[in-house]
Amino acid sequence: MTEPSQPHDKFFKGLLDQPGTAGAxxxxxxxxxIAELLSDxxxxxxxxxxxxxxxxxxxxxxxxxxxxxxxxDALLYVLIDHKSGADPGVILQLLGYMLRIWVxxxxxxxxxxxxxxxxxxxxxxxxAGAWTTSLSLRETIRAPAVIRQxxxxxxxxxxxxxxxxxxxxxxxxxLRAGLLALKYSxxxxxxxAVLVKAFTDARDRPSLFRMLVVHATTVYTSLDPAxxxxxxxxxxxxxxxxxxxxxxxxxxxxxxxxGKAEGKAEGKAEMLLRQxxxxxxxxxxxxxxxxxxxxxxxxxxxxxxxxxxxxxxxxFGPGPTSAADA
Numbered sequence: 001m002t003e004p005s006q007p008h009d010k011f012f013k014g015l016l017d018q019p020g021t022a023g024a025x026x027x028x029x030x031x032x033x034i035a036e037l038l039s040d041x042x043x044x045x046x047x048x049x050x051x052x053x054x055x056x057x058x059x060x061x062x063x064x065x066x067x068x069x070x071x072x073d074a075l076l077y078v079l080i081d082h083k084s085g086a087d088p089g090v091i092l093q094l095l096g097y098m099l100r101i102w103v104x105x106x107x108x109x110x111x112x113x114x115x116x117x118x119x120x121x122x123x124x125x126x127x128a129g130a131w132t133t134s135l136s137l138r139e140t141i142r143a144p145a146v147i148r149q150x151x152x153x154x155x156x157x158x159x160x161x162x163x164x165x166x167x168x169x170x171x172x173x174x175l176r177a178g179l180l181a182l183k184y185s186x187x188x189x190x191x192x193a194v195l196v197k198a199f200t201d202a203r204d205r206p207s208l209f210r211m212l213v214v215h216a217t218t219v220y221t222s223l224d225p226a227x228x229x230x231x232x233x234x235x236x237x238x239x240x241x242x243x244x245x246x247x248x249x250x251x252x253x254x255x256x257x258x259g260k261a262e263g264k265a266e267g268k269a270e271m272l273l274r275q276x277x278x279x280x281x282x283x284x285x286x287x288x289x290x291x292x293x294x295x296x297x298x299x300x301x302x303x304x305x306x307x308x309x310x311x312x313x314x315x316f317g318p319g320p321t322s323a324a325d326a
Contacts, residue, residue, distance in 0.1 A: 008082045008185065009060040011215040012124075015178035016062045016078065017045070018208050024172035026066060026076055029122060029159050039067035043076055048104070050097040051079070058082045059093075063101065066120070074118040075101060084186065085129035091137050094121050095154055121156040126182040131160045166197065174208055177201035181212055184220075191220045192227040199235035209236065210246055217247040224279055225306065248304040268299050272306070280312055287316065 016022045022043045027035050043064035051059045064076040077098065081090060098119050106112040125131050134140050138153040161169065161183040169183070170176040177198040184194045195216055202208040213232070216223055228247075232240045269292045276283055276291075291299070305315040 006057055006060070006082075007215060007218045008080070008182070009056065011178070011211055011219075012060045012080045012182070013062060014211050015175070015208070018174050018178075018205065020172060021175040021178065022062070022064055022076075022078075024170055024175045025078070025122070025124075025159075026064075028170055028172075030120060030157055034120065037068055037070070038074075039069045041067045046075075050077075050100045052093070052096075055093070061097065072117075074120055075105075076120045076122070077101065078122045078124060080124045080182075081127065084127045086125070086127070086131045086133045088133045088140075090123065090133060091135075091140065091154060091156070094123070094156055095137065098154070121154070122159060123156050124159045124161070124182075126161045126179075126185060128162075128186040128188065130162065131158060173201035174205055177205075177208060177212060181215055185215070187221055191216070191223040192231050195223075195228065195231040196234055199231060203235055206239075209239065210243060213243045213247045214250040217250070221278060245304055248306065249300065268296070269294065272299055272303055275303070275306055276312075279306070290316070 016025070020042070022045070026038065026043060030038075043066045046063045046065055048063065049061050050063070051061050059082065060080045062078045064078070065073050066076050067073050077094075079090075079094060079097070081087065087093075098121065101119060102116050105117060135158055136153060136155050138148055138151050141148050141151050143151070161179055164183075166180055166183075167176075169179040177200075180194060180198045180201070184191065195212070198212050199209060202212055213228070216228065225244075229240065229244065232243055236243075273283070273288060273291055291302070294302070302315055
């Protein structure tokens with residue numbers, strides 16, 4: 001059964017698809033001695049993902065081809081880890097993903113198998129807990145040093161967003177905006193202040209700006225519609241109404257996709273109820289029944305009114321709208 005789209009996965013892939021962001025990540029986060037060997041050409045996105053199906057809710061990936069200054073090329077594999085804490089199994093997962101990349105690249109051709117491209121792995125982590133897992137495969141092998149020297153090794157570059165100061169996340173504003181949004185997606189920090197900074201860095205990128213709004217609306221559990229509207233108004237007041245409408249449609253569509261994946265026709269209604277509870281805490285049973293039995297047009301209209309910051313009575317009109325009224 002197809003899994004519903006994951007908001008972090010969708011946002012991360014969209015971020016690296018923005019012009020210049022993958023190149024900035026590569027230049028700023030790979031070890032300097034490696035970055036200096038790369039050409040100035042932008043990375044080229046290659047098709048396909050390699051994350052295990054069971055881990056797609058907590059991991060995303062992107063594969064790029066990067067040129068080398070002295071000729072030839074290498075592969076840049078970026079894995080983003082959405083887990084709340086460090087996973088000691090990630091290095092074995094990386095090893096498996098890299099093996100799949102080499103196998104696919106070679107395609108069984110003997111000549112290609114004798115000349116495999118280098119793979120530069122980066123793990124980008126935005127969990128709430130500290131990253132405590134080793135960055136080297138060989139360091140995890142329990143054996144005398146002389147034996148470990150004969151074991152295969154794999155080292156990856158870790159980008160743990162938590163300890164990085166906001167202004168140091170990237171010198172490239174579009175990338176900084178996306179990394180900032182990911183850094184605070186677990187409920188820490190002042191959501192409104194974070195969004196003002198992210199929106200400011202993305203103010204000249206309408207597509208990225210829209211992604212930030214949708215991601216925040218879907219993921220930031222502490223964000224209320226009034227705070228979102230204030231952040232939008234402060235940075236791009238002319239986009240305010242349009243962006244709120246887009247956000248409402250996107251997270252309602254996410255609810256529909258989630259419902260279909262779970263074999264439920266009422267996915268959009270459940271998503272609306274989830275957002276209502278986030279803002280109003282307690283809902284009367286009669287109102288929940290009304291939402292669950294509503295048609296598609298009514299759900300869309302209520303969703304837009306909710307994101308627009310309207311009170312419960314304005315969203316649904318006359319009738320019981322609080323637990324006390326039920």
